[in-house]
Amino acid sequence: MLPAAPLDDKILRWLVTLDEAICRRVAAAGCRRCGGRLHRGDYPRKPRGGLVAAAGEVFTRRFSLCCARDGCRLRTTPPSVRFLGRRVYFGVAVLLGTLAAQAAATARAARRATGIPSRTLNRWRAWWQDDFPTTRLFQESRGRFMPPLEIAALPSSLVERFAAFASDASTALVRTLGFLAPLTTASV
Secondary structure (H helix, E strand, O other), X not given: OHHXXXXXXXXHHXXXXXXXXXXXXXXXXXXXXXXXXXXXXXXXOOOEOHHHHHHHOOOOEEOOEEEOOOOOOOEEOOXXXXXXXXXXXXXXXXXXXXXXXXXXXXXXXXXXXXOOOHHHHHHHHHHHHHHHHHOHHHHHHHHHOOOOOOHHHOOHHHHHHHHOOOOOHHHHHHHHHHHHHHHXXXXX
């Protein structure tokens, strides 16, 4: 269902806008160590994206903040809907790639559909089914999904829940990435 979602400029701009809003909210809260003012200190990223890499080229900066107070200078990386933590593939590619791998009949078909190596897709599928269910985010929020999410079908079972309340596939995609945003940083 979702791998066919159009990855157009509208979605990409929406993701950047959401990340900017998250960054402003984290900056307004101040430094978590000393309460000092946080300044932008973005850093470059060159994420991969398989066949959707060209669309993701707009994601060249990871928003980051740094405390302005001398002696503190604590770096704070806000949650992101564009990047899934330290992964080199951007979040949309991880989500769409895993969904395509679930839908494909063979590993070769998944690789052709996504442009992402089969080993990488298999690693992502394992993360969704083995590691993601053990995360604090999943443990704290799984009771909100009724009926319960089918772990063997992650991430498609998660995306389907957001699709049920979305007007289109793009909205479901962005809402899923928004749900996953707390996993993208350990500093906030």
